[in-house]
Amino acid sequence: MSTPETRTFEAEVAQVLHLVTHSLYSHKEIFLRELVSNASDACDKLRFEGLANPDLMSGDGELHIDVSFDEKARTITIADNGIGMSRQEVIENIGTIASSGTRRFLAAMASEQKADARLIGQFGVGFYSGFVVADRVTVLTRRAGDPADAGVKWESDGRGEYTLEAVERPQRGTEVILHLKEDEGEFLSAWKLRELIHRYSDHVAFPIRMPKQADGGEGEEAATGEWETINSASALWTRSKSEITDEEYQGFYKSLGHDFADPLAWSHNRVEGNQSFTTLLYLPSQPPFDVMMGGRDERKGLKLYIKRVFVMDAAEELLPHYLRFVRGVVDADDLPLNVSRELLQQNRQLERIKASCTKRVLDLIESLAKNEPEKFATFIKAFGNTLKEGIGEDTANRERIAKLLRFASTKGDGAAKSVSLDDYIGRMADGQDTIWYVTADSHAAAAGSPQLEAFKARDIEVLLLSDRIDEWMLGYLREYDGRKLQSVAKGELPLDEEAKKQQEEAAKQAEPLVARLKELLGERVSDVRVSARLTDSPSCLVLSEFDMAPHFARLMREAGQELPESKPTLEVNPAHPLVQRVQSEGDEGNAGDIAALLLEQAEIAAGAQLADPAAFVQRMNRVLLG
Numbered sequence: 001m002s003t004p005e006t007r008t009f010e011a012e013v014a015q016v017l018h019l020v021t022h023s024l025y026s027h028k029e030i031f032l033r034e035l036v037s038n039a040s041d042a043c044d045k046l047r048f049e050g051l052a053n054p055d056l057m058s059g060d061g062e063l064h065i066d067v068s069f070d071e072k073a074r075t076i077t078i079a080d081n082g083i084g085m086s087r088q089e090v091i092e093n094i095g096t097i098a099s100s101g102t103r104r105f106l107a108a109m110a111s112e113q114k115a116d117a118r119l120i121g122q123f124g125v126g127f128y129s130g131f132v133v134a135d136r137v138t139v140l141t142r143r144a145g146d147p148a149d150a151g152v153k154w155e156s157d158g159r160g161e162y163t164l165e166a167v168e169r170p171q172r173g174t175e176v177i178l179h180l181k182e183d184e185g186e187f188l189s190a191w192k193l194r195e196l197i198h199r200y201s202d203h204v205a206f207p208i209r210m211p212k213q214a215d216g217g218e219g220e221e222a223a224t225g226e227w228e229t230i231n232s233a234s235a236l237w238t239r240s241k242s243e244i245t246d247e248e249y250q251g252f253y254k255s256l257g258h259d260f261a262d263p264l265a266w267s268h269n270r271v272e273g274n275q276s277f278t279t280l281l282y283l284p285s286q287p288p289f290d291v292m293m294g295g296r297d298e299r300k301g302l303k304l305y306i307k308r309v310f311v312m313d314a315a316e317e318l319l320p321h322y323l324r325f326v327r328g329v330v331d332a333d334d335l336p337l338n339v340s341r342e343l344l345q346q347n348r349q350l351e352r353i354k355a356s357c358t359k360r361v362l363d364l365i366e367s368l369a370k371n372e373p374e375k376f377a378t379f380i381k382a383f384g385n386t387l388k389e390g391i392g393e394d395t396a397n398r399e400r401i402a403k404l405l406r407f408a409s410t411k412g413d414g415a416a417k418s419v420s421l422d423d424y425i426g427r428m429a430d431g432q433d434t435i436w437y438v439t440a441d442s443h444a445a446a447a448g449s450p451q452l453e454a455f456k457a458r459d460i461e462v463l464l465l466s467d468r469i470d471e472w473m474l475g476y477l478r479e480y481d482g483r484k485l486q487s488v489a490k491g492e493l494p495l496d497e498e499a500k501k502q503q504e505e506a507a508k509q510a511e512p513l514v515a516r517l518k519e520l521l522g523e524r525v526s527d528v529r530v531s532a533r534l535t536d537s538p539s540c541l542v543l544s545e546f547d548m549a550p551h552f553a554r555l556m557r558e559a560g561q562e563l564p565e566s567k568p569t570l571e572v573n574p575a576h577p578l579v580q581r582v583q584s585e586g587d588e589g590n591a592g593d594i595a596a597l598l599l600e601q602a603e604i605a606a607g608a609q610l611a612d613p614a615a616f617v618q619r620m621n622r623v624l625l626g
């Protein structure tokens, strides 16, 4: 055989190893789950490739995963007879980091200066978790279909270098040998390993075997040379609902989603008919990593099986983007096994499965809203904003999604997002036919908007929206349950006859004032009006129906969008002393400065960017001193 070749890890691999070994220490036993999960993936891959090329399976058709240990050598071995790896694959898969997701993940972890074990765990650091308990890892592998002398031995102490060596390997598949660290002796126990397999890997669809122990006697018994299966080894979703315990559902989710936490809820269904399929869909309790990063490229967690054979991760094909936090399995009976991703995207049957998955997930969220308010609140906190994307993305379900959204409101509980559109409608006064909202950069800015004053005075509820996505979403959500949604900052206020009269009266009286303001502000405004919106503040901006909210326009500009400059309409409160000073100050006084400040403070309150902040400060100082 050849002499071992020493190679260095990519810088990122060394980084991952460092992060993993240091932050997963308190969850160190997950190494077994991760390595068993890799072995199971390898068996899945072989079964799939074996369909087109049965020779790959020849002589050894029963796929399984064997876990054993050697007390004297202080090793644990996880062996599978799955697809195995060629030399090139070993280099590509375990010496480098192929996924751009991992790179971004590392950057995020490094910038936050904290390594969250939960995140790292669910990210599926997989193979590297072996180094949490081992100070040396050996991999022996041979790809299915390759000759016996194409075996490869990979070995590393996880400190920056690894060796590669060609070896003779009679059987296909992979063996991962962990040389345990000094103080990890607790894992050298049949009882402990069995317990971990039960706890974390019971649902793995292939038999996980351990050497059979001789009966009777004390402590660890000598192995008999036979193997026995430790897990239930059936694909969980193929069993009937009534036979599956909550613990089993939860255990399956944890390994599927690489999560430590229990899922919030799940939905398991079998559809029979001219097209049959099974879905098992989970709502996590916290946002999975890829949802937080908004990544479209590496969405994992929704696995497509065809007749119980794993085909591919197909979240993009099986669910709309706004439900990307869902984890689970879809097992279709009638799709062709040789289906490619490209074909999947045009497959009519898959369209139906996707619609069914979407419906199931919305049903599940609705049932949480109805029956489990605490869990629903957790869901909204974690995924409320992601769900809002559905308002624009999923026209067919828009009304259902809108029903599930929760907002802060002037009649809600502070900043808590707890008010539904139905709650709002239920509290509407007779004759009110509009759902009012205000959008701003932050809850405080929304709650403090001058435009709210008239609504407060008339006891009309206003939804307070301060998430970035809200303004975008409202572009699609123009109506709910036959009621128009309208911004308090847009257009005319609906006034009753009495109020209308008062308003006209006030406008008439203030004509000279308005004319003066127009003259002083000139080109900076498109119009100046007497406001029916204000009671306490001197001024505010109003937008026309199709104007973009000022804070949103600012965000768009910051994101590099070119937007046409639009001139605002200024509304003033003629009863306010500051507004009155515009008239009482003569031409030599501060009238010009005050007029400008009325406009600028309205701009600030609306979250707009001042065109000339230095001039604003000078004006303010002149008026303060004046």
Ligand SMILES: Nc1ncnc2c1ncn2[C@@H]1O[C@H](COP(=O)(O)OP(=O)(O)OP(=O)(O)O)[C@@H](O)[C@H]1O
Residues within 6 Å of the ligand: 038, 039, 041, 042, 080, 082, 083, 084, 085, 093, 094, 123, 124, 125, 126, 127, 128, 173, 174
């Ligand atoms: N037992 C095995 N048999 C064959 N290939 C393996 C085995 N273990 C790991 N690999 C290969 O190494 C790659 C890297 O494994 P690793 O556990 O680091 O990440 P992963 O399995 O791709 O990610 P995740 O754990 O999120 O699913 C795998 O994608 C696979 O190609």
